Structure formats: structure tokens, C-alpha cells
Amino acid sequence: MFRLTWRNLLARKVRLLMSTLAIVLGIGFLAGVMTFSTGLNATFDNIVEGSTPDAQVRPAGDVQGANAGVGTTSLVTPADVDKLAALPEVAQATGSVDGLGSFLLGKDDKLVGGQGAPTLAFNYAPSENIQGEQVLELVEGGWPEKPGEVTLDASSAERGGYAVGDTVTLIVPSGQPRRTFTLVGTAEFNGGGTAGATLVLLDTKEAQEIFLDGADAFTSVSLTAADGVSRTELADAAKAVVPEGFTAVTGDKVIKEQQDQIGQFLDVISIFLTTFAVIAIVVGAFIIFNTFSILVSQRVRESALLRALGASKRQVTRSVLIEAFLMALVGSTLGLLLGLGLSRGLAGLFRTFGLDIAGEVLTLTPFTIASGYVTGIVVTMVAAFVPARRAAKVPPVAAMRDDLTVQEKGMRRRLVLGTIAMVVGVALVAAGLVGAPGTDAIWIGAGAVIWVVTTAVLAPVVGRPVLLLSRSVFGRIFGTAGRLAGENALRSPRRTGATASALMIGLAVVSAVGVLASSLSATQDKIVDDQFTSDFLVQLPTFQGFxxxxxxxxxxxxxxxxxxxxxxxxxxxxxxxxxxxxxxxxxxxxxxxxxxxxxxxxxxxxxxxxxxxxxxxxxxxxxxxxxxxxxxxxxxxxxxxxxxxxxxxxxxxxxxxxxxxxxxxxxxxxxxxxxxxxxxxxxxxxxxxxxxxxxxxxLPILSVQDKQEFKELISGQVNQLLYVIYGLLALAVVIAVIGIVNTLSLSVLERTREIGLLRAVGLSRRKLRTMITLESVAIAVLGAVLGMALGLVIGVVLRQSLKDDLTELALPISSLALFLVVAVIFGVLAAVIPAVRASRMKVLQAIATE
Amino acid sequence: MTEQPREGAVAEVAASARDLVKTYGKGEAEVRALDGVSVDLMKGEFTAVMGPSGSGKSTLMHCLAALDTPTSGEAIVDGTSLGRLKDKDLTTLRRERVGFVFQSFNLVPTLSAEENILLPLSLAGRKPDRDWFDQVVDSVGLRDRLGHRPSEMSGGQQQRVACARALVSKPSIVFADEPTGNLDSTSSAEVLGFLRRSVDEFGQTVVMVTHDPVAASYTDRILFLADGLIVDELREPDRDAILEKMSKLQDVAAARKQAG
Structure with a gap:
């Protein structure tokens, strides 16, 4: 049996390649996201651990923002630092001066680093991190030794277009804000990279002049423990001598605080990205299921022959499943490799938002590899299971029959179960809307997922009106070729439905997000109109102090x-x-x-x-x-x-x-x-x-905005996020389009004789291509219409549950129209290969095909 | 349609082959399916092409019907030489001047009987001649089956729909490739009877490939092919004469095979 499976795979390599592609893309996305998230975490962990001393003397209190450098007027004097240094537990005490409100301008006079990561400006003083290494290490040149000198992190220097020896422009928060410095060197955190933050290292005197109005003092002190002294002992000893308003904490505490703070943000990114990977995999599962269904139905004669020759049902099922397994293995392997590339791409994308991730932390971890294989194999096997069982059900006598099409069973059971599931979904959503216990969004989300799955299951039934409409529209515009295309889309409702569902899922999410985004924009416009009653607003893009x-x-x-x-x-x-x-x-x-x-x-x-x-x-x-x-x-x-x-x-x-x-x-x-x-x-x-x-x-980054500009700024931010989401969903849509290509290719193959007949009785090549293209368009439009309708409903319901924050409801009508046009274009593109292949068939051979 | 074109009238040529050669494969494996066939098929005649398997009878029909291109020689349909036509023109020619009836799978499963019959016309964007359509439909006896899909009809009914489709566009010539190959004797008789009537009553030209002497006995003229050549011809055939010729052909073929 195994040999037969192997032969089957080889014989159908083109067909299987397409469904393997669905696995490759789905797993690729998952692996890419996981690798990226791991890399992101590693980047921040390295920086946090590499830049934290054994213990730190810092302003007292619970306000964590104080650690992020909000300036306070309480200071540590050099005498305090000396006192700390004199403690037997302390090997080294280094005073730091830092503050917010510094910005680096590039050679083009534009802000370096954009709006994402912060600019950290502080005095350079050698100090050791928790691992006993220097916090900062030079990449090139030297450290700032006197006023007028600056050392930048290597990446920012490069982005600003500066080389060592150049004159650098900085905006500083006091005195003359725009100042020029000589770039004496470039450096980076010992942990590697800066995650996109801009480091500005100044001479201590100058830092004191800028941040402390020239006071000979420090804002915090880094402590290194003497040999044999634990970090807790060190912090405890320091606490006894710190000036009022200050406290000493261990490096471990600082690391934990920062990781908690960053961790939340990183978790959001990781969950956000994983959501899209899951969507892509679900869409991929549809494609795999559909491909196997079609392959199995085309192999009825072969399965029957095997049964007639004495193969058991189980053997037939197993041969299909082994085929799926091998496909999953190949697909997941390629997917993991693709994922590695994709994670670099994501890193590049986030770099444009100012979040810098070093390439060397982007590697496939054993966990990612295992997840990729397990997900790929499980999803493929599960998707292939139903078709495999169907293959085994073919009676041996079918081998002798002429009529080999597998009759599709009635839709009644599907319809009944689907309707029940739909009602359950409605109930969940209603529960969310009327404020059932727990988070409304979870109720609604659960209901929405049920809706999407049910719509996919019911697509053969609920999609019928759309297909009937496209048949009559095509027939009217394109004549017989159009009519035939409409009929073809209708002839196998399950196949058409499953293919369209893959696209439906992507578009449902796109439309729901679109409703929320346009409602958010509308709400914010209204807020700006009603409540921002000032004529001008002056703010930094980072909303920091100036x-x-x-x-x-x-x-x-x-x-x-x-x-x-x-x-x-x-x-x-x-x-x-x-x-x-x-x-x-x-x-x-x-x-x-x-x-x-x-x-x-x-x-x-x-x-x-x-x-x-x-x-x-x-x-x-x-x-x-x-x-x-x-x-x-x-x-x-x-x-x-x-x-x-x-x-x-x-x-x-x-x-x-x-x-x-x-x-x-x-x-x-x-x-x-x-x-x-x-x-x-x-x-x-x-x-x-x-x-x-x-x-x-x-200070060119400080903008004076009127209302309109403020609105545009806000909607620009909303749109930026929206485009990122659309970009991530594009992959799911691409997988869905591959599904259409797959289904069409298989259908064309299955209908070889019919195509031959049509050509014989006078269908021209061009009209044949039109026919196949229109069938593709019908499937794409069906998926788009179902998806957009569902997405609109879900979006409106979600908006309703968030109506305290999203007071306005706005439907992205023009975007939806655009999506429909894009769906039609995708339909046309998906048909290119199958249509060309069909039109190249030799009429005579096509008719003679068994 | 009162005239009887085949009796006494000057016989016009509907389609003809000139030195048709068709080879498959190359070198050692070369097979000459047609080895220089020249023949004229007359208008208003029901012609059968017979021969043992591999004699080239189907290839001859395919070349004349613009479904296949000969290796050399010329195929002419209704005065048009097919040799220089592009795919587009061949498609148009098939649509407008040739009718087809295949052995099986003649109908588009998604279309009703009526739509199948009108398919060549609707592909051409032509309006059907309603009277002619009615006449053809009544003649094949399918009036009450027009709304049915192929899957709802018997094999004989499907073949009759195919015949009606071949006729409805008033082609210059109808090619039928073993049209009764998959039918029982009653259905066969219906289909052949209809083809015969279409020649007698409508003056249609029909060329049929068959190896069934009963089917061939419905025709006016039989061409016998062997090894890619026309080796014999029979007019106004009766069943015994056909059987005799056929068995002789089989013997010759067998002898030649032994010799070669």
C-alpha cells in the first residue's frame, strides 16, 4: 500500500503542490510569527539584563514611571555617591544623570527613530551590569570626555547618516534647545542592539548642565557588589545610606519590573500576530480538505479497484492518510524555512516603526520547529480524514461501473445542524450584548467564531442565491460561456462552498476590523469636533514632555x-x-x-x-x-x-x-x-x-496642529494599524486564492471530456478561458460577499458592545466596494493557470479521455 | 424538402479528402493511421465508414471534421480547405458547418436537453429558427423531455438529443462516431432511423463511423478502410453483403499481419 501511496503522490505532484503550498504558507506564517516573537523577547531580555546593575539607587516610591526617567527635583549628590562607594559591600558606585526630552536629528533635520522607541540621553560612566560585564561597549571611536562630545548607538548614527567625526544635531530639554555636538564614537548595549531606542551618551558635566541646570548631582546610582556580597545584601546596605527620597533596589527587581512592563506590550504583539497565523492555518485547512475531497472523488475507480482486489476499507483510508502525512511533512518543512525568512521580513516591518530586532536572535527554536510540524501534520491529517473515509466507502463494484461520479448527499442534515449552530451563535452574541457575566467581547467573539464556521459549513446552501445571481448576470453579459460558468459554479455546491469559505474567513475578519476602524475614526472625529475646543494643539508625536x-x-x-x-x-x-x-x-x-x-x-x-x-x-x-x-x-x-x-x-x-x-x-x-x-x-x-x-x-518635531491636522494625525494612526492588519490578513487571502486555483485546476481536469465536447461543438479557446475565469470570479465573489456580510454583522455587534468607547458607528462602504473589486481581480488571477491549461487541451484527446 | 437530392440530381461534394496522410509517433514506432486517402463525400448522402480496429476510420473522420490535423494532404469541408485555418476559424467552422454525434458523453451535464440542442447556436450567438427546431425535436420525439438534464434521460434519449443538436444548426455535414456503440438494439434503431430520416426528409449529409453491420445497413454508401487506405466501397448495401466484405477484410488484415 505504501508504494501505491508514493506513486500517487508522484503522479499528482502538480495538484498536490498546490495544496502543499497551503500548508507551506500556513506553517510558514506560524513559524515566522513564533520566531519573531521569540526574537523580540530575546532582544528585550538581552537589553534589560545587559543594562541593569547589581543594585540601583533611585527615587523612592511605587511610581514606575520614575524609572522611565520622569525628571524629579530630588537628587543624589557626589557626596552621597562617595558614601555609597565607601560601603564594604560596594565594589563600585556610578552616578548617572538622565532625563527625557532629548531628540536626535538626522543629517536631513528629521527626527531619528520615528515615533516608536524612546530616545535615552544620559551621562557616560563605565558601570557593570548584573553579569559583571560593562553595560555599554564601543563599536567605533571613543566615549564623550568633554562638553560638546557625544557618542550615539551605532544604529541611530547610521540612520541619521552620521559617521564618527561628524557634527550631530540634538534637541535638548533646557537652555538653547538645538545644539551641535561632535560625534566621537558609536556604542551599543552589551546585550546586543537597542531595540530601536536612540542612545545619546554625553559627558557628565554636560548632562548635568542639560538635565539638572548645572547642579553637580545625579539622578540615580548604579552599584556593583563587592566579591561575595549578594545583591540583596548590597541593596540592603545601600538603603541605609541613601539620601532622603531615594531607595536602593536589587537588579533582579529592576529586571522584573522592566520585563513585566515590556512583557505586556510584547504579549500583545505576539497574541496579535498569532491570531493571524491561526486564521491563515484555518484557511489552509479548508484548502487541504477541499483538495483531498476532490482528489478522492476523482479516484473513485482506483479505490474501487483496490477494494475489488481485496484491500480493506482501513487500507484505503490509510493510503489516503499516509499521502496526507507525507504532504504535511514536506509542507511543514518548507513552511519552517519560509517562516525563518518571514520573521526577517516582520523584523524589517517593525524596524520601520522604530523597533529594531537583531537578525541573530531570529532563529528557529526547537519549540518552534516542533510546533510547526505538529500543527502542520495534525491540521493536514484532520482535514484529510473525512475525504479518506469517503474513499474507503466506495463499493468494489464501482470499479466495473461506467458512471463514476460520487453523488453528493443531501444538504438536509447540514442545514439542520448549521441552523442550530447559528442560533447558538446568536444566543452567545446576544448574551454578550445584554451584558452577561464576564467580558462582553469574549461572548461575542465565541458567537462570531461559531457564525464563521457555520457559514463555512452552510456556504453550499446560503451561497446559492449569490451563485444564481452570478449565473444570470454572467449569462446576460457573456452569453453561453457565462451561463455555463454560472452552471459550473453551481454544479458542485460543496466544492464551491468550501473553496469560497476559505476566502470568506479572511474577508469576514477584514470587514469586521474595517467596521471597528471606521467607527473609531468617526468617533474620534466627533470627539475632536465636540470636545477639543482649542484652536491649536502643540504636542510631540511621542506625547512626551518638552x-x-x-x-x-x-x-x-x-x-x-x-x-x-x-x-x-x-x-x-x-x-x-x-x-x-x-x-x-x-x-x-x-x-x-x-x-x-x-x-x-x-x-x-x-x-x-x-x-x-x-x-x-x-x-x-x-x-x-x-x-x-x-x-x-x-x-x-x-x-x-x-x-x-x-x-x-x-x-x-x-x-x-x-x-x-x-x-x-x-x-x-x-x-x-x-x-x-x-x-x-x-x-x-x-x-x-x-x-x-x-x-x-x-524643534521641528514639535508640531502646531489645528483641528483638521489633529484629526488627520489620529486617523493616520488608526489607518496605519488598519493597514498592518490588512497586510497580515493578505496572507490568508493569498492562501484562499491558491485554494481557488486548486479547485479550478482539479475541476478542469475532471471535466476534460466536457471541455472537449464544448470545443468540438464550437466553443472558442477565448470563450473557454472566459468560462473558467467567470467560474473563478463566481467563487471569489461568493466568498467575498459571504465574508463581508458576516464581517459587517460581527463588526456592528462588536461596535455595539464597545459603544461606550466607540460612540459612532460608521460602515466602511467604500472599502467594502474595493474589497469586492479586489475579490473579482483575485478571481480572474486565480483562473489564469487553469484557464490556460484548459484552452491548451487538444480537442480530440479531451473527448477521448476516460 | 420534397426533393430527393440523391436520386438523379448532380451529386455535389460535401466534404473530401485528398491524399490524406496521418502518422503518429516517430522512427521505428511510426504508425500510419491514414496512408494517402482520397475520397469525396456527397451531399444528401448517408455514408458509413467501416473497417477493422486500427484501420484509420476514426482518424479519417476526425481529420474531415476539423478535430484533428492531417500530417499531409488536404481535407475540404463545404469547399473550404482546412489546412490553412487557425484554431479560431476551425472553431467557427465546427460550430457552423459541422454537426457531431459521439459514441458517449455527448451532452453538457449542466444544461437541459433544449439548451444542449441549442448549444452550437447560442455559442455562435445566433437566434434559433423556431420552426426548424420544432421540426427536429418532433422528429427525434423528445418534445416532452426538453426540460430534462442528461442525468435524467436514458442513453438512447441522450443520443437522440445529441442528434438533434447536430442538426439544429443546419450544418453542411454531420459526423457521427459510433453513435450506437453504447446503445441497446431498440435505442440504436431509433437513433439510426432518425439519422436516415434526416437524410431523406431534410436532405442532410451524414457520415457515420461504425463497425456494426446493422447500423451500416441504414446507409446509402459504405467505405471500407484497411491499414489507412480505402480498399472497397459498397452502394445500397444489404446486411449480408456487408458481412461478407467485412470478413474478407479481416482475413486480409490477418494474413498481412502474419506475413509482416
Whole structure:
């Protein structure tokens, strides 16, 4: 039997190649995603572990943002560092100076690094990481030794177009913001790479001048343990001598904090990508199932002969399954290799978003290889199982019969089960909508998955109207060839349905995501229109803080009526006994003159130790007007604040809004993260905008946006994500198109005699190609229509469950129309090979084919 | 259709072969299916082509019917030489001037009987002549089967639909390749009777390849082929004469095989 299976594989290599391709692509995507995720994690682990010392002296408190470099006014003096260094447990104590708000401009005067990874600017001082290696190592040149010198990470230097010895432009957060430095060297973290972050290493004096207004002090201290001293002992010893407002923590704690923080973000990326890999594999399974179904039905005579010659049912089943197994083996192997390439491609894609992953961490791990093979083999075998059983059911007498088509069984059972499943899906979705316990989205998601699967199962039935319509449309436009194409698409509903379903799945996801994205854009447009009542917004693309001097100058611009300065800072508030990380927005008095907060209770006027809460925050904290809340600021200082009022949730400010004075009191270094500006009545907006832009001309990344530009910025971000999703789904669609090619090729082969007959009675080659192309288009349109209809419903339902955040519902009609056109184009493309092959058949041979 | 073109009228040529040679394979393995056949097929005649297996009878028909291209020589249908025609023109010629009835698989399974009959016309984008259609349909006796699909009809009915299709476009010549090969004797008689009537009543030209003497006895003229050559001819045949000729051919073929 095995030899026969092997011969079968060889005899049908072209046909099997196509379904193997489905496995190759599906497994390739999975392996690519896994490799990429592993590489991403490895990159961050290497950096975190390679840049963390044995212990660190840092501002006290629970606010984790403090570790990300939000400037505080509490400092460590050189004397404190000496005290630390004198401890017997300490081998080395190195003071660091860092701060936010520095940016590297490339030779083209554009921001290096884009909007993704941060720019880390600090003083260079040699210090050891937890593994006893230097945190930083030189790639080229040397370290900054005096003011005016800078060392950059190698990748940023290259992206900025700089070579060692060049003059480099930096934006710094104090004094003259635009400064030039001499690039003296390039370096990188010992752990390898920077994950896209820009490293700016300065001379200590200069760092102190920039970040600490020249104070001879440090923002944190890295400690290296003496021989035989554990990291806990080291931190404990240091704690005894650190200045007030500071604490000492072990490197392990720092690593864990950072990994937790980054881990969440990495998990999101990994789950996001894996979702698309799963979709691609499910689509691939459809194709494999369909291919085997067709192959088996075309091999009825052979199976019957085997049975007649004494093969048992089990042997027939096994021969088909072994064939599937070999196919899966080949497909998965090729898929894994493709995955390796694909992960490099993904790394390239993420590099454009500013997330740099080194090529050397992108390798196939044993786990990825095992997952690839297991998934590929299991999916293929399961998909081939039903057709294999069907092959075994062929009665031996069929070998002697002339009429060899396997009759498709009735659809009744399918219809009944499908309808029941559909109702279950509706019930789940309804449960999600009316707010059943648990997450609404999970109920709805489960219902949606059932809908998609059921639609795939019912496609032969529910797709019929679409196919009937395309038959009559084709018939009217293309005459008999069109009519025949329509008939062909209808003649084997299961085959057409299964082929179309592969495309349906992809388009359902695309359409549902499209509904959510366009609703999000519409909602944000409305929010900007209704609530962002300022004429201009001044922000960095990263929403980080920038020096206050720009705001000061903007207040002086002619025609400016109101200027509101806001500063966002990370804070920690206890919610139900555990510190909760959140943001506080520090605002000035002008804020409520520009923006109208809809108050639920209390007043929007705050001063002194007061705060405003959004309704949502108020519920979380179980605090309302008149209550007092304890807020811990970066630097560890906790300030009790009286709640002056509660406002309806709005995106114009954080859930916790405080007067700027509170931030001063907490010792947070003042900067602006957003400036809102209203123009005086009668002033020329264009001229005012020009003047405001002149203020920030030395900081080209700080933009002055009017409402329209702000809207475009937001919708641009939504669209960017949307295009990434579409790009990832494209693979599922490509697999589905391969499925159409496969089905058509097999159908053409199966109908060789019929095609011969049609040619004999006068169907021209061109019309034959038209006929096959139209059948392909019918399948593609069926898949697209079912997918879009289902996707629209799912999208609308999901939007309904998210209506608190997505207040507007918008349907991406033009996108859907575009998808339909693309589906038609894909249909035409999928038919090219089968149509050419059919039209090349010799009429006489085709008729004579058995 | 009152005239009887075959009696007394000047016989016009419907299709002819001139020195037709068709070889398959190369070198040692070369097979000469046709070895220089020249023949004229007359209008309004029912001609049978007979011969032992491998005599080249099907190849001759395929070459004349524009389904196959000869290695050398000329095939002429209705005054048109097929040699220089491109695939597109051959398709048009088949559609408009030639009718086909094959041994099996004559009908498109997705189309009804009526649609199958009208297929050549609808492919050409021509409007059917309704009277003619009715006449043909009544003549094959399929009026009540027009809406049925092939899978709902018997083999004999399917062959009659195929015959009706071959006639409905009023072709210059109808080629039938063993049209009764898969039928029982009753169905065979129906199909042959209809082909005979189409010649007698409609003045149609029919060429039929067969190895069944009963089928051949319906025709006006029989061409006997052996080893790629026309070796004999019989007019107004009766069954005994056919059987006699056939067995002689078989003997000659067997003798030649022994000698070679």
C-alpha cells in the first residue's frame, strides 16, 4: 500500500503542490510569527539584563514611571555617591544623570527613530551590569570626555547618516534647545542592539548642565557588589545610606519590573500576530480538505479497484492518510524555512516603526520547529480524514461501473445542524450584548467564531442565491460561456462552498476590523469636533514632555488669546489596597477657559491641593466630590488631594486632573506635554499659526496642529494599524486564492471530456478561458460577499458592545466596494493557470479521455 | 424538402479528402493511421465508414471534421480547405458547418436537453429558427423531455438529443462516431432511423463511423478502410453483403499481419 501511496503522490505532484503550498504558507506564517516573537523577547531580555546593575539607587516610591526617567527635583549628590562607594559591600558606585526630552536629528533635520522607541540621553560612566560585564561597549571611536562630545548607538548614527567625526544635531530639554555636538564614537548595549531606542551618551558635566541646570548631582546610582556580597545584601546596605527620597533596589527587581512592563506590550504583539497565523492555518485547512475531497472523488475507480482486489476499507483510508502525512511533512518543512525568512521580513516591518530586532536572535527554536510540524501534520491529517473515509466507502463494484461520479448527499442534515449552530451563535452574541457575566467581547467573539464556521459549513446552501445571481448576470453579459460558468459554479455546491469559505474567513475578519476602524475614526472625529475646543494643539508625536520655554514664547505671540499648559505625569494611587499606575494631568487655570468639562458634581475650578476626577476614575477609587485621595508622585512623595469635582469621561484630560502647582509641590520637574491655544477674536488664524510655528522652528518635531491636522494625525494612526492588519490578513487571502486555483485546476481536469465536447461543438479557446475565469470570479465573489456580510454583522455587534468607547458607528462602504473589486481581480488571477491549461487541451484527446 | 437530392440530381461534394496522410509517433514506432486517402463525400448522402480496429476510420473522420490535423494532404469541408485555418476559424467552422454525434458523453451535464440542442447556436450567438427546431425535436420525439438534464434521460434519449443538436444548426455535414456503440438494439434503431430520416426528409449529409453491420445497413454508401487506405466501397448495401466484405477484410488484415 505504501508504494501505491508514493506513486500517487508522484503522479499528482502538480495538484498536490498546490495544496502543499497551503500548508507551506500556513506553517510558514506560524513559524515566522513564533520566531519573531521569540526574537523580540530575546532582544528585550538581552537589553534589560545587559543594562541593569547589581543594585540601583533611585527615587523612592511605587511610581514606575520614575524609572522611565520622569525628571524629579530630588537628587543624589557626589557626596552621597562617595558614601555609597565607601560601603564594604560596594565594589563600585556610578552616578548617572538622565532625563527625557532629548531628540536626535538626522543629517536631513528629521527626527531619528520615528515615533516608536524612546530616545535615552544620559551621562557616560563605565558601570557593570548584573553579569559583571560593562553595560555599554564601543563599536567605533571613543566615549564623550568633554562638553560638546557625544557618542550615539551605532544604529541611530547610521540612520541619521552620521559617521564618527561628524557634527550631530540634538534637541535638548533646557537652555538653547538645538545644539551641535561632535560625534566621537558609536556604542551599543552589551546585550546586543537597542531595540530601536536612540542612545545619546554625553559627558557628565554636560548632562548635568542639560538635565539638572548645572547642579553637580545625579539622578540615580548604579552599584556593583563587592566579591561575595549578594545583591540583596548590597541593596540592603545601600538603603541605609541613601539620601532622603531615594531607595536602593536589587537588579533582579529592576529586571522584573522592566520585563513585566515590556512583557505586556510584547504579549500583545505576539497574541496579535498569532491570531493571524491561526486564521491563515484555518484557511489552509479548508484548502487541504477541499483538495483531498476532490482528489478522492476523482479516484473513485482506483479505490474501487483496490477494494475489488481485496484491500480493506482501513487500507484505503490509510493510503489516503499516509499521502496526507507525507504532504504535511514536506509542507511543514518548507513552511519552517519560509517562516525563518518571514520573521526577517516582520523584523524589517517593525524596524520601520522604530523597533529594531537583531537578525541573530531570529532563529528557529526547537519549540518552534516542533510546533510547526505538529500543527502542520495534525491540521493536514484532520482535514484529510473525512475525504479518506469517503474513499474507503466506495463499493468494489464501482470499479466495473461506467458512471463514476460520487453523488453528493443531501444538504438536509447540514442545514439542520448549521441552523442550530447559528442560533447558538446568536444566543452567545446576544448574551454578550445584554451584558452577561464576564467580558462582553469574549461572548461575542465565541458567537462570531461559531457564525464563521457555520457559514463555512452552510456556504453550499446560503451561497446559492449569490451563485444564481452570478449565473444570470454572467449569462446576460457573456452569453453561453457565462451561463455555463454560472452552471459550473453551481454544479458542485460543496466544492464551491468550501473553496469560497476559505476566502470568506479572511474577508469576514477584514470587514469586521474595517467596521471597528471606521467607527473609531468617526468617533474620534466627533470627539475632536465636540470636545477639543482649542484652536491649536502643540504636542510631540511621542506625547512626551518638552521644555517650557516654547509655551512661554507662545504666550507672547500676537493674536493669541488663551494658552493652557498641561503636563502629564505617571502617578500611583491605591485602588483596593494595591498601587495602581495611572497618569495625572497637571493643568493651569486657563484649561477650563478653553475646555468645558461636563461636571457630574462639584466644580471644575481647582487650586492648591485639589483634584478633579473623571466618572470612571471616581468609580474605581470609590471617591467623589469632597473626599480626599492619596496620590503618590514620581520621587515617592504622597500628597493628599481633595476632590473638588467629578466630570464626565473625556479624552481632553486624564481621569485625574490636578493643578500644575501640585506637581511642583511633588518635586516633579516642570515641562509641558501639551499646550492648547485659542486665537483672539478677529486675529488672522493663518498668521498666528505661522508665528507659533516660528517659535518651534528649532524643534521641528514639535508640531502646531489645528483641528483638521489633529484629526488627520489620529486617523493616520488608526489607518496605519488598519493597514498592518490588512497586510497580515493578505496572507490568508493569498492562501484562499491558491485554494481557488486548486479547485479550478482539479475541476478542469475532471471535466476534460466536457471541455472537449464544448470545443468540438464550437466553443472558442477565448470563450473557454472566459468560462473558467467567470467560474473563478463566481467563487471569489461568493466568498467575498459571504465574508463581508458576516464581517459587517460581527463588526456592528462588536461596535455595539464597545459603544461606550466607540460612540459612532460608521460602515466602511467604500472599502467594502474595493474589497469586492479586489475579490473579482483575485478571481480572474486565480483562473489564469487553469484557464490556460484548459484552452491548451487538444480537442480530440479531451473527448477521448476516460 | 420534397426533393430527393440523391436520386438523379448532380451529386455535389460535401466534404473530401485528398491524399490524406496521418502518422503518429516517430522512427521505428511510426504508425500510419491514414496512408494517402482520397475520397469525396456527397451531399444528401448517408455514408458509413467501416473497417477493422486500427484501420484509420476514426482518424479519417476526425481529420474531415476539423478535430484533428492531417500530417499531409488536404481535407475540404463545404469547399473550404482546412489546412490553412487557425484554431479560431476551425472553431467557427465546427460550430457552423459541422454537426457531431459521439459514441458517449455527448451532452453538457449542466444544461437541459433544449439548451444542449441549442448549444452550437447560442455559442455562435445566433437566434434559433423556431420552426426548424420544432421540426427536429418532433422528429427525434423528445418534445416532452426538453426540460430534462442528461442525468435524467436514458442513453438512447441522450443520443437522440445529441442528434438533434447536430442538426439544429443546419450544418453542411454531420459526423457521427459510433453513435450506437453504447446503445441497446431498440435505442440504436431509433437513433439510426432518425439519422436516415434526416437524410431523406431534410436532405442532410451524414457520415457515420461504425463497425456494426446493422447500423451500416441504414446507409446509402459504405467505405471500407484497411491499414489507412480505402480498399472497397459498397452502394445500397444489404446486411449480408456487408458481412461478407467485412470478413474478407479481416482475413486480409490477418494474413498481412502474419506475413509482416
Amino acid at each position: 521644555p517650557t520655554q516654547y509655551g512661554d514664547q507662545m504666550e507672547e505671540v500676537d493674536g493669541v488669546d488663551l494658552v493652557s499648559r498641561q503636563q502629564g505625569v505617571p502617578v500611583s494611587i491605591e485602588v483596593a489596597g494595591t498601587p495602581d499606575q495611572t497618569f495625572a494631568n497637571g493643568v493651569d487655570a486657563a484649561f477650563t477657559e478653553i475646555y468645558t468639562l461636563k461636571m457630574v458634581s462639584g466644580t471644575d475650578q481647582i487650586s492648591g491641593d485639589q483634584a478633579l476626577l473623571s466618572e470612571g476614575r471616581s468609580d474605581d477609587l470609590k471617591a467623589t466630590t469632597g473626599d480626599t485621595i492619596e496620590v503618590q508622585f514620581p520621587g515617592g512623595k504622597t500628597i493628599p488631594l481633595e476632590v473638588a469635582g467629578v466630570f464626565e469621561d473625556t479624552p481632553v484630560t486624564s481621569g485625574l486632573t490636578v493643578p500644575l502647582a501640585v506637581l511642583d509641590e511633588a518635586g516633579v520637574k516642570r515641562s509641558d506635554s501639551s499646550i492648547s491655544i485659542n486665537v483672539a477674536d478677529g486675529a488672522d488664524r493663518g498668521a498666528v499659526k505661522q508665528d507659533l510655528e516660528d517659535v518651534v522652528k528649532d
